[in-house]
Amino acid sequence: xxxxxxxxxxxxxxxxxxxxxxxxxxxxxxxxxxxxxxxxxxxxxxxxxxxxxxxxxxxxxxxxxxxxxxxxxxxxxxxxxxxxxxxxxxxxxxxxxxxxxxxxxxxxxxxxxxxxxxxxxxxxxxxxxxxxxxxxxxxxxxxxxxxxxxxxxxxxxxxxxxxxxxxxxxxxxxxxxxxxxxxxxxxxxxxxxxxxxxxxxxxxxxxxxxxxxxxxxxxxxxxxxxxxxxxxxxxxxxxxxxxxxxxxxxxxxxxxxxxxxxxxxxxxxxxxxxxxxxxxxxxxxxxxxxxxxxxxxxxxxxxxxxxxxxxxxxxxxxxxxxxxxxxxxxxxxxxxxxxxxxxxxxxxxxxxxxxxxxxxxxxxxxxxxxxxxxxxxxxxxxxxxxxxxxxxxxxxxxxxxxxxxxxxxxxxxxxxxxxxxxxxxxxxxxxxxxxxxxxxxxxxxxxxxxxxxxxxxxxxxxxxxxxxxxxxxxxxxxxxxxxxxxxxxxxxxxxxxxxxxxxxxxxxxxxxxxxxxxxxxxxxxxxxxxxxxxxxxxxxxxxx
Numbered sequence: 001x002x003x004x005x006x007x008x009x010x011x012x013x014x015x016x017x018x019x020x021x022x023x024x025x026x027x028x029x030x031x032x033x034x035x036x037x038x039x040x041x042x043x044x045x046x047x048x049x050x051x052x053x054x055x056x057x058x059x060x061x062x063x064x065x066x067x068x069x070x071x072x073x074x075x076x077x078x079x080x081x082x083x084x085x086x087x088x089x090x091x092x093x094x095x096x097x098x099x100x101x102x103x104x105x106x107x108x109x110x111x112x113x114x115x116x117x118x119x120x121x122x123x124x125x126x127x128x129x130x131x132x133x134x135x136x137x138x139x140x141x142x143x144x145x146x147x148x149x150x151x152x153x154x155x156x157x158x159x160x161x162x163x164x165x166x167x168x169x170x171x172x173x174x175x176x177x178x179x180x181x182x183x184x185x186x187x188x189x190x191x192x193x194x195x196x197x198x199x200x201x202x203x204x205x206x207x208x209x210x211x212x213x214x215x216x217x218x219x220x221x222x223x224x225x226x227x228x229x230x231x232x233x234x235x236x237x238x239x240x241x242x243x244x245x246x247x248x249x250x251x252x253x254x255x256x257x258x259x260x261x262x263x264x265x266x267x268x269x270x271x272x273x274x275x276x277x278x279x280x281x282x283x284x285x286x287x288x289x290x291x292x293x294x295x296x297x298x299x300x301x302x303x304x305x306x307x308x309x310x311x312x313x314x315x316x317x318x319x320x321x322x323x324x325x326x327x328x329x330x331x332x333x334x335x336x337x338x339x340x341x342x343x344x345x346x347x348x349x350x351x352x353x354x355x356x357x358x359x360x361x362x363x364x365x366x367x368x369x370x371x372x373x374x375x376x377x378x379x380x381x382x383x384x385x386x387x388x389x390x391x392x393x394x395x396x397x398x399x400x401x402x403x404x405x406x407x408x409x410x411x412x413x414x415x416x417x418x419x420x421x422x423x424x425x426x427x428x429x430x431x432x433x434x435x436x437x438x439x440x441x442x443x444x445x446x447x448x449x450x451x452x453x454x455x456x457x458x459x460x461x462x463x464x465x466x467x468x469x470x471x472x473x474x475x476x477x478x479x480x481x482x483x484x485x486x487x488x489x490x491x492x493x494x495x496x497x498x499x500x501x502x503x504x505x506x507x508x509x510x511x512x513x514x515x516x517x518x519x520x521x522x523x524x525x526x527x528x529x530x531x532x533x534x535x536x537x538x539x540x541x542x543x544x
Contacts, residue, residue: 016084020058021111021161023048023087024076024102026094026129027066029211029306032420034066037092037120041066044091044115044122047148055161059087067098077102085161088112088129091122095211096132103138110140111160117146118382118393118479127380128505131214137447141166144499152496168500172493173458176526176536177544184520188527191364195226196532200298202348202356203230203291205237209303214444214504215352221445221455225532227357230295234308240287241280241312248330249282255328260410261402263427270425273416277313277425285318288347289330289339299360301348305421313426314417316398320429322347323359324374324401326409344373349399349506352377354443358457358508362441365524366510371517374401377506378486381479383495386467390495393475394486394507397421398428404511405431405484415482433486435466436511437518439525440490443534444503457529458501460539461491461518462509492540501539519543 016022025041027034049059063076077099080086085108088099103110110133114126126144133140141160145153156166179185207216219229257263266272292300300322302308304315321327322345329338346359355377366373378394385391397417405411411434414427441459448454465487467475476485486509490498512518523544526536538544 011078014079014081016081017058019056020060021052021085021087022080023059023061023089024063024080024099025066025089026073026096026099026125027068028093029068029095030421031068033092034068036420038065040115040117040120040122041089041091044089048087048089048113051148051154051157052161055158057161070097070101073098073100073102077106080106081108082106083108086110090114090125090129091117091120092125093121093210094125094129096129096213097208097211100132100213103133104136109160109163110138112140112142114144115146116144116382118475121379121381123382124379124505127499127502128212128214131444131503131505134503135214135445135453137451139165142500169497170501172497172540173501173537176530176538179523179527179530179544182523184523185527187368188365188524189531191368192528192531195364197226199226199228200360201228201230201296202353202360203232203295203297203300204351204353205232205234205301206303206307207231207351209350209352210305212350212352212505215350215354217353217357217445217455221453222353222357225357225534227360230297232291232295234303237284237287237291237302238308238311240291241283244283244286246279248286249279252282252285252328253278256409260408261412261414263414264416271416271419273414273425273427277416278414278427280313281317281426284312284315285321285328286330288318288322289345290333292345293332293339297345299346299348299356301351301353301356303351305350309422309424311424313424314398314422314428316349316417317414317427317429319347319349319399320376320401323376323399324403325372326403344401346375347399349377349396352506354504355506355508358441358443361525361528362508362510365521365528369517369521369524371512371521372403373510374403375508375510376400376404377508379505380502380507386471389465389489391465391467392488392490393479394488394509395479395483397480397483398430400429400431400433400484402429402431404433406434407431418480418482428482429484430482431484432472433464433484435464437515438462438464438488438509438511439518439522441508441525442502442504442506446503454535456535456537458503458537458539459522459526459542460493461522461542463489463491465489490540491542
């Protein structure tokens with residue numbers, strides 16, 4: 001029978017002309033988001049191509065518009081010379097798995113680039129993509145620019161086309177030193193040993209949200225921390241919502257209104273926040289707590305953006321409530337118990353498991369210190385200089401705990417989610433994060449020198465600052481005005497240092513009442529992670 005089998009045809013590898021780079025653009029999976037962000041992407045591609053042309057290079061776009069699915073990504077990369085210099089240009093949020101397979105096997109140098117602009121979440125997409133490349137151990141260079149004419153960008157580009165990697169300043173990072181004996185170290189170590197002994201469960205309503213390869217922590221890395229996953233289905237959450245009574249949903253909204261929260265509602269379901277959408281969100285809040293109780297969860301994460309977005313209003317408002325200590329009470333189905341009474345149930349938005357671990361640890365440290373354990377993630381959205389400081393815009397789609405906001409619940413307003421991303425609507429928890437001292441951090445995966453994957457934690461200090469109302473409104477208008485905003489000044493970390501180093505689209509923050517408490521909490525948290533075996537890196541001005 002030999003010689004009669006249908007062998008696949010051998011496809012010759014394409015080759016690249018000299019001084020030619022190929023460009024790809026990973027996009028959203030939602031057509032409406034890609035269409036809305038295309039003008040910004042087109043401007044980015046033209047600017048990058050022009051800068052390459054000034055260096056005597058040609059840029060070839062390997063496809064039209066965006067790569068909008070994993071299958072399309074496979075087909076596009078089959079046409080790209082595998083040894084060619086490759087540019088991944090991002091002006092919008094992108095699903096990393098659209099290009100993951102191609103990037104993993106591409107042999108040529110890779111450059112990721114974004115426009116430093118907040119109109120669309122291109123910077124968020126860039127950081128998520130970079131984190132994924134780091135996780136897979138794939139070498140890459142990265143750069144960003146406001147207008148692609150600044151010296152920093154142009155010098156970096158010249159370095160890359162000369163065949164050298166772009167090296168950014170990382171002098172703000174140092175490994176955690178051996179900690180001296182202190183009450184904070186003792187606390188962190190004791191809490192870590194408790195976790196390792198007693199273990200914890202985080203519930204994940206479907207993994208891999210929005211292509212965030214970087215946000216999936218394999219069990220082999222997670223379990224040694226004493227943390228295990230309960231893998232749940234969003235269909236179960238939707239089914240549980242159907243069992244929540246109308247009276248329970250109404251009581252939840254009444255509690256929020258009595259606490260001072262306001263809802264900007266209207267009659268148009270397609271473009272406005274409606275009472276019906278809010279009613280469903282209240283049911284989701286109750287359902288999430290009941291399922292968490294069913295499985296004994298220590299933290300929970302809802303994916304939402306895929307699948308559930310076509311069935312129910314946004315999960316963001318319930319998520320923010322879960323992270324808050326003071327929130328509407330929810331009883332067990334038989335009414336005999338108040339679930340998670342008087343405590344926050346850490347929620348990790350978009351099922352980001354790096355956030356899950358961080359939120360769980362933070363909750364335990366801050367609770368033991370007698371501090372408000374409300375913690376949340378933000379997108380690293382954008383930022384600009386204001387006065388003497390570079391002030392970041394941290395935003396997330398509604399999942400902040402109200403205690404983070406100026407005025408608490410009275411400072412919280414719920415707006416409808418943008419129909420571009422949220423066709424079924426739903427309200428946010430919109431507000432301005434109160435000025436104060438915070439600890440920021442990020443847990444991520446990176447290979448050790450021997451190539452084995454390891455968990456790492458970057459941690460630092462920052463301040464949330466107050467800006468004039470007109471400046472806040474300007475920044476909101478330049479990004480997403482329906483989302484909560486935090487004006488953040490990192491301590492001892494510049495814009496470009498943060499961009500070059502940060503290995504995630506998300507950053508975790510938690511408040512402390514004063515600088516001394518924030519410094520103490522950081523030490524206890526660092527000691528906790530160090531005892532778990534995580535590689536801890538101090539970033540910027542950190543008093544340890």
